[in-house]
Amino acid sequence: MSLQNEKLSSNPSLADIGTLNLEQECALINAFWPHLHLVHHDYIRDDYEAFFDFIGKTFRNLHPHASKLAIQELSGLIAIVKNLRDNRCLAQKEFIKYVKEDFSTSDCAAITRSIEVAVQIWLGIYVYSRKFSISPRNPRDSQVEWDDDQSLQGIIEAQFPGRLGKIELPDSLLDESFTAVNLKSICRLNIRWTNHIIDHLKLEGPRGQRTLSVYRHKICLINHRKDPAQNLILKDVLDEAIRTLDLLFPFGDPKTEQFLRNENVHFRTTSPLELSRAAALKESKYWRNNLAQLSRILHGPPEDVAQTLLDTRNVSQFATLWVAIFGVFLLTILFRIFTTVYSIKQYRIAIQSYELALALACQQTIKPISGFCG
Known part of the structure; x- marks a missing residue:
């Protein structure tokens, strides 16, 4: 089965991964990882669903810039991936010259951008060249600058400095709760x-x-x-x-x-x-x-x-905390109830005091107070 005519960006509908059938998906996976020798009856589509969704989203985002890319077909993407695999130690400027043999009608800028896309999809590493990069990205995603005098292998190895020396940290066990x-x-x-x-x-x-x-x-x-x-x-x-x-x-x-x-x-x-x-x-x-x-x-x-x-990690502390919270909550409610009852009693006493004072005032006056003494 050939993928030669499967467009990547020139036809936006093909940016949707749903346009590739099962055999075409298998062929693309085998192109990225030839050692798999994957056949369609061994292919578990769910395992690659997110990967093909990522490819589709990448090319949908690139569609407005399709004219600035050298790759317009899946065959072009596959060719660049193969060259990356075979020439990993070449400096970028030398690698571009090598790839240009397959893209003679494209300029160096278009080839550079296409290489960036191929690395992003195949390796999951966002490389960019300051002069030519156009790929839209999430600002939260880390970028790796690829200078023209650096090899791809060199810049990738530099992203994982752990291999240069052991990091000294207090050791601790990672138990089954560490999920x-x-x-x-x-x-x-x-x-x-x-x-x-x-x-x-x-x-x-x-x-x-x-x-x-x-x-x-x-x-x-x-x-x-x-x-x-x-x-x-x-x-x-x-x-x-x-x-x-x-x-x-x-x-x-x-x-x-x-x-x-x-x-x-x-x-x-x-x-x-x-x-x-x-x-x-x-x-x-x-x-x-x-x-x-x-x-x-x-x-x-x-x-x-x-x-x-x-936090339920320490059950006794968790229980103590919530008992204390409910205790304070209950005391607050009881205090408010007692305050309300006391306020009502104060109100009644105030009314009775007023009535008593009014009665005494009426008894002590010769002439009844209009409106108060009946």
Whole structure:
């Protein structure tokens, strides 16, 4: 089956992923990861639903700029991905010259933009060139600048500094309570799904209003990891990213499975490497800082009043707090009741005192007071 005539941007309707049938989706996956040899009867569409939605959204956003891109067909995108895989060590300016052989009618700016799009889709890394970039983006997504004298492999390796040295942090265990669902329900963290691996486990926002970004394309990490050849993303990085997803979204946990269903995210695919669950911070290298911060938030004191009131981690403290709250509430109600009853009594006494004073005044006057003494 050929994808040669499947337009990417020139026809906006094809920006919708629904325009590709099952066999075409399989062909595109095999083009990105040739080692998979995926056939349609082994293809689980749910696993790739978010990925194809990401591709469709990317090209819909790029449609107004389609004339500024060198790629107009899926075959062009596939050609660039193949060149990226085979020439990862070339500096950008040299790589552009190499790719230009396949896009002789396009200028360097259009080719550069097309390379950026291919990297964003294939690797989940938002690269850009200051001179030529046009890709619309979410301002919360991190960008990686790619200078013309740098190789793609070099700039990607620089994004994961954990490989350069172990981060010194107090070690701690990551028990079974360390899940995204608990971080959300107990610590009131918002979960933001991201298409960019650089932003995985990035924590933003003030205390009590934090947002945690989570990379949503686990299937892409697994596909990269299955590649027997060297990856542009280090295999250690891929392994750790997969383990963090398995750690935060454990298999078989009913609350996690319900949360993922509600979010329409599919993490059921397991790694063929049977990676063990991370049990301690020391087992992490690239995301150790992020996990340590999340662990401190989960096991530390509440960050705001709302979290304090809903924090059930320590049942005795939780019960004591609410008993105290209800006690104060009950005392307040009783005090107001007693105050009201006392006020009514004071009012009645005041009326009676007034009537008594009026009666005495009427008895002591020779001439009755008009309007008061009948």
